[in-house]
Amino acid sequence: MKLRVLGCYGAKMPGYATSAFLVGDSILLDAGAVTSRLTLKEQVKIRSVLISHTHIDHLKDVLFLADNIQGRNSHSIYIYGSRGVVRAIQKNLFNWKIWPDFTKIPSPRHPMVRFKVIPVGKKFRVEGRRVLAFKSNHTVESVGYLVEGDKGWLLYSGDTGPNPKMWKLVNAIGNVKAMIVDVSFPNEMEKLARVSRHMTPRMLEEDMKHLKDRGVKIYIFHMKPAYLQTISRELRKLTDPPVTILSPGTKIEF
Numbered sequence: 001m002k003l004r005v006l007g008c009y010g011a012k013m014p015g016y017a018t019s020a021f022l023v024g025d026s027i028l029l030d031a032g033a034v035t036s037r038l039t040l041k042e043q044v045k046i047r048s049v050l051i052s053h054t055h056i057d058h059l060k061d062v063l064f065l066a067d068n069i070q071g072r073n074s075h076s077i078y079i080y081g082s083r084g085v086v087r088a089i090q091k092n093l094f095n096w097k098i099w100p101d102f103t104k105i106p107s108p109r110h111p112m113v114r115f116k117v118i119p120v121g122k123k124f125r126v127e128g129r130r131v132l133a134f135k136s137n138h139t140v141e142s143v144g145y146l147v148e149g150d151k152g153w154l155l156y157s158g159d160t161g162p163n164p165k166m167w168k169l170v171n172a173i174g175n176v177k178a179m180i181v182d183v184s185f186p187n188e189m190e191k192l193a194r195v196s197r198h199m200t201p202r203m204l205e206e207d208m209k210h211l212k213d214r215g216v217k218i219y220i221f222h223m224k225p226a227y228l229q230t231i232s233r234e235l236r237k238l239t240d241p242p243v244t245i246l247s248p249g250t251k252i253e254f
């Protein structure tokens, strides 16, 4: 399993790109920062985009990706999401008003973009890899993903508030090597974190108590860049288990 962080922040500022993770050469977990981070040659290799939810910081670059690769590849890009997510993307984005409908371009039979509704809670395959989507705790219909590599699973929490079921799922699956987990706000903003269904370092510490295997590597994403210093200082105090703060360009390999 090779994962490259393209963007990992919960908002946009110069030098801070929103959530997108490249698995291998061809699978994306969310698409918040793709076309600004990958060369055209790299963009053409993408075949599958797994979307966690419809918030624009996770979604916007599917629009520009579809535009960039038209006429350059022979395959469609598959956008995976839960039923409501797929419906919302088709209805609100690829609708000719906000953006051209790339599910009909260049022709409905051979479009640039196709949608696939995922079976939440049941394993399915993406380019030969097993994938399991599970519900996250967010303000809209939202999932996280487990993606299987040769040596074990990687978990991406998606945007989420406390989600004990996610940690219990990791205990049940076993062989989860790495987790990428939401921490958006510093401890003093817990009220806002709870309303917007995100995490603070203290909330993460509490949620992690459900994790049995303390050897799982835990990586943090979705920090609000305006509070990054405080969040980082608070996260460094977590020791059982320790956590790693992601930055664009970080590679996770196992």
Ligand SMILES: [Zn+2]
Pocket (backbone or CB within 6 Å): 010, 019, 055, 057, 058, 159, 222
């Ligand atoms: Zn987000």
Ligand SMILES: [Zn+2]
Pocket (backbone or CB within 6 Å): 053, 055, 138, 159
């Ligand atoms: Zn969100």
